[in-house]
Amino acid sequence: MTITQPDLGVFETLESEVRSYCRGWPTVFDRARGSRMYDEDGHEYLDFFAGAGSLNYGHNNPVLKRALIDYLERDGITHALDMSTVAKRSFLQTFQDLVLRPRGLPYKVMFPGPTGTNAVESALKLARKVKGREAIVSFTNAFHGMSLGSLAVTGNAFKRAGAGIPLVHGTPMPFDQYLDGRVPDFLWFERLLEDQGSGLNRPAAVIVETVxxxxxxxxxxxxxxxxxxxxxxxxDMLLIVDDIQMGCGRTGGFFSFEEAGIVPDIVTVSKSISGYGLPMSLCLFRPELDIWEPGEHNGTFRGNNPAFVTATAALETYWSDGSSMEKQTRARGEQVEQELISITEENITDVKEYRGRGLVWGLEFHDRQRAERVARRAFELGLLVETSGPESEVVKLLPALTITPDELDAGLSALARAVRETVRETV
Structure with a gap:
């Protein structure tokens, strides 16, 4: 793909140096539909990023867009804090009927603010309030958000350093297979809990991402x-599952913990819950934990009514028969896995591992800088992929759940080419 030099002047002179994604994708995007984005010069890109998981149903999904436009055109409420509105009532009833009740989940629903980290902060705050303890246990390589409470239970050293103050009351434990299976699960955790000399304060809760x-x-x-x-x-610790990126069908079931057959005490949901990329988050918890005083945790933008509208439309469109969406996601995931197997076999000395579930996959290389080069070449070939991991050593695939098999094939072919051509870069 031939890309002319974009006009980035105003971004580079006026916008903060903190910007990140635009550095890896140096173009100016203009419009998008489904799994395709277009820059201002008309170049097309297949999107395997999906708004970092906020666009599970694709860009400008026509069903959700129609519901939103109709709502706005009739002067539906846009801002209402936590006042009762028709849009909120419709969402709550639909969420109960299509998500909670079919799964036997008794949760109360809290709207803590517009972003994922707001949901995490409210979950940690509630756990501490319920148990009367400060300590929270998290896991190695966890990421839970960029506000201070969320950073305290995040593992990434670069992100933690940005806090500028001590991040306290959080203790990391080894995530699954962190020690390569050489130590029985939770041996260290159990030992610290039972030893009065361990220095571990009794935790109020444990927070975990299933992926x-x-x-x-x-x-x-x-x-x-x-x-x-x-x-x-x-x-006697509460279990919090952070389902902000892996929920809303990303791994197959609506919640990522369904496969394990567990029922967490608290669940955080955001990103694709609105269905349209609009800011929205939920904190779900068992009814007996609902000991909040009115107004004890609030926020100006916790009632995003346009997001309630698109969220309701997304649930009605894709989850009235949840099994079909789950089957489709798993089928698309198998398609990805087969191509990653082929890429691994073709580059057996370079690829360390591929791994994933549903429609979230990662490709890790022995060369820790390789993933960045692959992502850069993929962009040149018209594919948007990001990297992840503590050293950005993993190419991360996060396509929309609504992507077609042909689009998936095209993107995976571009990825395979990017891997091959970055090998030649280093020879």
């Missing part, structure tokens, strides 16, 4: 998650 997205696509085994749930129950 660590930003951490490098590290997939927890169902038996490990079941063991963690059992440990939490035995030791």
């Amino acid at each position: 660590q997205g930003e951490g490098g696509i590290n997939v927890a085994r169902p038996e490990w998650l079941r063991g963690l749930a059992d440990l939490c129950a035995r030791r």
Whole structure:
């Protein structure tokens, strides 16, 4: 693909140096539909990024867009804090009928603010309030958000350093297979809990991602998650599952923990819950944990009514028969896995491992800088992929759940070519 030099002047002179994604994709995007984005010069890109998981149903999904336009054109409420609105009522009822009730989940629903880190902050705050303890246990390579409470349970050293102050009351434990199976699951964790001299304050809760997205696509085994749930129950700790990126069907089931057969005490949801990329997040918890005082946790933008509208439309469109969406996602995931097997076999000395579930996959190389080169070449070939892991050593695939088999094939072919051609770069 021939790309003319874009006009990036205003971004480079006026926008903060903190910007990141635009550095890897140096063009100016203009429009998007489904799994395709277009820059201002008309160049087309297949999107295997999906708004970092915020666009599970693709860009400008026509069904969701129609619902949103109709709502806005009739002057539907846009901003309402936590006031009762028709849009909120419709979402809550639909969420209960299509998501919670069919799965036997008794959760209360809290709207903590517009982003994932807002949901995590409210989950940690509630756990501490319920248990009357400060300590929270998280896991190696975890990522839970960029506000201070979320950073305290995040593993990435670069992101933690940005806090500028001590991040306290969080203790990391080894994630599944962190020690390559050489140590029984939770041996260290259990020992610290039972030893009065360990220095570990009794935790209020444990927070975990079933698949660590930003951490490098590290997939927890169902038996490990079941063991963690059992440990939490035995030791009087609440179990929080952060489903912000892996929920809303990304791994197959609506929630990523369904495969393990566990029921967390608290669940955080964001990103694709609105269905359209609009800011929205939920904190779900068992009814007996709902000990909030009115207004004890609030926020100006916790009631995003346009997001309620698109979220309701997404649930009605894709989850009224949840099994069909789940089957489609798993089928698309098998398609990805087969191509990753081929890429691995073709580059057997270069690829360290591929791993994933549903429609989230990672490709790791022995050369820790290789993933960045692959992502850069993929962009030149018209494919958007990001990297993840503590050293950005994993190419991360996060296509929309609505992507077609042909689009998936085209993107995977571009990825395979990018891998081959970055080999030649280093020879």
